[in-house]
Amino acid sequence: MKQLPLAARVYVGAIIALGAVLLAMFFPLQPQDFKHLEWFVALLLLSSITSAFKVNLPLARSGSTMSVSYAVDFLSLIILGPNPTMVVGATSAWSQCTFRMTIKNPPYRTLFSMASLVISVQAAGEVFRLLGGTPGLETLTLAGMARPLVGAAGAYFALNTALVATAIAVSTQQNVFKVWNQNFMWSAPSYFVGALAAAVVAMVISRSVSNYWMALLVAAPLYLTYRSYKIYLGRIEDEQRHVQEVSDLHLATIEALALAIDAKDRTGKSHIRRVQVFAAGLAKAIGMSANDIQGVKTAALLHDIGKLAVPEHILSKPGPLTQEEFQKIRIHPQVGAEIIAGVPFPYPVAPLILSHHERWDGKGYPAGMKGDEIPAGARILAVVDYFDALTSERPYHKAMSDDGAVGLLRQEAGKALDPNLVRKFIDNLDALRNEAESTTETMRSLSLPSGQSEKGRPAVGLLPEPSNKTVFDDIALAHREIYALYEIAQAMGTSLGVADTMALISSKLSNLVPFSCCALFLHNEEMENLRCRFATGIDAEIIQQISVKSGLGLTGWVARNRRTLVNARPSADLEAAGISATTSLQSALVCPLVFNERFIGTLSVYHIDAGCFTDDHRRLLDRVCEQAAAVIYNSIVFEQTQEDSLTDPLTGLPNTRFMFMHLTRELARAERLKSEVSLLVMDLDRFKEINDNHGHHVGDRALREVAGVLRAAIRPYDICVRYAGDEFIVVLSGCGADEAERKRVELQQAIDEVVFEARAGKRLQLGISIGAAIFPHDGNTYETLLATADSRMYRDKTRRKRLAAGGEADEVAVERPATILDPAGAAISSSELEDAASGVL
DSSP states (O other): OTTSOHHHHHHHHHHHHHHHHHHHHSOSOSGGGGTTHHHHHHHHHHHHHHHTSEEEOTTOSSOOEEESTHHHHHHHHHHTOHHHHHHHHHHHHHHHHHSSOSSOOOHHHHHHHHHHHHHHHHHHHHHHHHTTOOOSSTTOOHHHHHHHHHHHHHHHHHHHHHHHHHHHHHHHTOOHHHHHHHHTGGGHHHHHHHHHHHHHHHHHHHHOGGGHHHHGGGHHHHHHHHHHHHHHHHHHHHHHHHHHHHHHHHHHHHHHHHHHHHHTSTTOTHHHHHHHHHHHHHHHHTTOOHHHHHHHHHHHHHTTGGGGGSOHHHHTOSSOOOHHHHHHHHTHHHHHHHHHHTSOOSSOOHHHHHHTTOOTTSOOSSSOOOGGGSOHHHHHHHHHHHHHHHTSOBTTBOOOOHHHHHHHHHHHBTTTBOHHHHHHHHHTHHHHHHHHHHOOOOOOBOOOOTTOOOTTOOOOTTSOOOTTOBHHHHHHHHHHHHHHHHHHHHHHTTOOSHHHHHHHHHHHHTTTSOOSEEEEEEEETTTTEEEEEEEEETTHHHHTTOEEETTSHHHHHHHHHOOOEEEEOTHHHHHHHTOOOOOSOOEEEEEEEEETTEEEEEEEEEESSTTOOOHHHHHHHHHHHHHHHHHHHHHHHHHHHHHHHTBOTTTOSBOHHHHHHHHHHHHHHHHHHTOOEEEEEEEETTHHHHHHHHOHHHHHHHHHHHHHHHHHHSOTTSEEEEEETTEEEEEEETOOHHHHHHHHHHHHHHHHTOEEEEETTEEEEOOEEEEEEEETTSOSSHHHHHHHHHHHHHHHHHHHHHHHHTOOTTOOOOOOOOOEEOTTSOEEOHHHHHHHHTTOO
């Protein structure tokens, strides 16, 4: 009885107790009760036999049956009286519940059936007595028996069917009158037919003992009644089974469509399964009717069907929604209700879907209902959907533990959620969780014909492919593919540099194509080779060293043939590049990047497993490369343009614009760290003579030669700038006066050692004059530092001229007015520099 509701257990126990009391009080122990012992034994056996001829009540959900043994009970009541008939009825009830049963009845059901017949027989006997009936064959008359027998039959029918109907109703939580009307009211005529048959038999027997055999003919109507009921109820059962099968078919169709729709959501197909189990269990726990429970189960399947009207990128967005995106989300309950409104469900579904995002405090949507205004089924869906959303992995949050989710449920009780339902749900959570986990899901598995390739199947990215793959998994993967392509397209325009662009592409690409390493190779048309520009993942430092000629290795083959390679050997590129290092990468997928019919490079992905990539991965990478080619090309152009804007085209050194950017940063850093920065301003000696005597093209060659020497003579983190004409500037970070002086002498010696060949057989000696200024000793701004260094450079130039002419080296030279160029290239006079130092300019 533990599986019965509390009310049902109390009711069944009370009826069994009452039946036991009546049986004990009126058990036939008096001599007059056994005056017709042979009749008692005969009727006891006959009642047990007829009770085995029973029919199932197809409308009852508790497996109840009905037999024609009541006719024998009426005959026993006429001949023996109520007390012996009570034993006969209890025995027939035991026989009916024990023999010819498809499913064995539990003991409490058998005891209840026996008790209900004991009560019914005693009540019928009392009515029979009150209406003037006297048991026994001796005083039996048809006129005197008619009214008592009709009253007894009516009392027997009413009480027996009412007791059973009430038991069914409280067990299944249905309306008592509805159960009685559907299952028992139609059987009333059979009871009166049985009573009439019993009266006829009693009258025949009372006339003469020889009429016993004729009395057996009365069994024919009873048998015909049994057969009629058997056929009639059998047809009802068949029709009911057919209706149930059609209903199950419709529900299965709805469930399959709901699963297919929900499969596109990254929550997975198990979400609506869990919500359905939780919702149905919670509905049962609060005592909802079976019809309403079915409505809740159906609504749980279809509650998110309105998300068909919500764009996929909004549903899968990992971050917070904008106000416009949230408004799009808010329409899905109303859309879902409108879709379902046209389906004639026999229970409420559309109102539950419409209201499942309403809040207990009235701040929900779409109607802003609050409290008990919200349908109970919708409040149930709100609780279980909220809990499942918290404990499931979603694009916008990680899965929460059950304890954490329960804590949030308690916080939202009385705010967003019905507090009574929250308490009931938490109390039954363990049982509901076990039921959800044990629910088996029967779905069609995706199977390919023997020998067929896997072309066209959605790629699974970095997630392992499940062994029990279903069609719903394929739907989910197809939608994930669409969203991943959308993410890549969205991310491509957010960065200008090649490295940043590739970092974004590789992070999104992992959702489509599995890889252990991803690399970008760019094509150099002049040198006809491909060099790795970006690599990330396993052995990325080895891949970044690769530079191969077009036509060699995997990358070179793709460059020459403009076709994608699938599952090639990664070490082929290392061999073509002459790199002796070994790699753990075993398979490669190399795709060409083509923009406006111009080959710009390759996008390569590698994996540590051999044969990892499929044709579907190739298809997806081709799609990505179609989008990425234009973006990568634009990134290359941007970087080249940026480099050109900061580079002197003649010498390849940084230009004035770059110097001012760099010097501003270095001076700020030196001031913060209390360190020094040295500035060396240099001017090429006798450069005008070279231009005048040998031409400007020779002068350009001389500038390039000097630039190369200067760049080689400084540290990697120092810079050498072509300032203007034949002037150069070197910025030495962290250098004081002594180190700057040593570097000045070193650079002059390096240039003095250069033997420049102006033309064949004509060699020129180059020289350079250098002046130094130290931050912060010679100034706090780059303007004053440049002016000081420029002035000292001209003193050094005068000194070098006098040395070359044989004069005194320490004679003071006449200084010229310093001319400094601002970042735009305009000349700045000494007076303007003084004003600038005072903050005027």
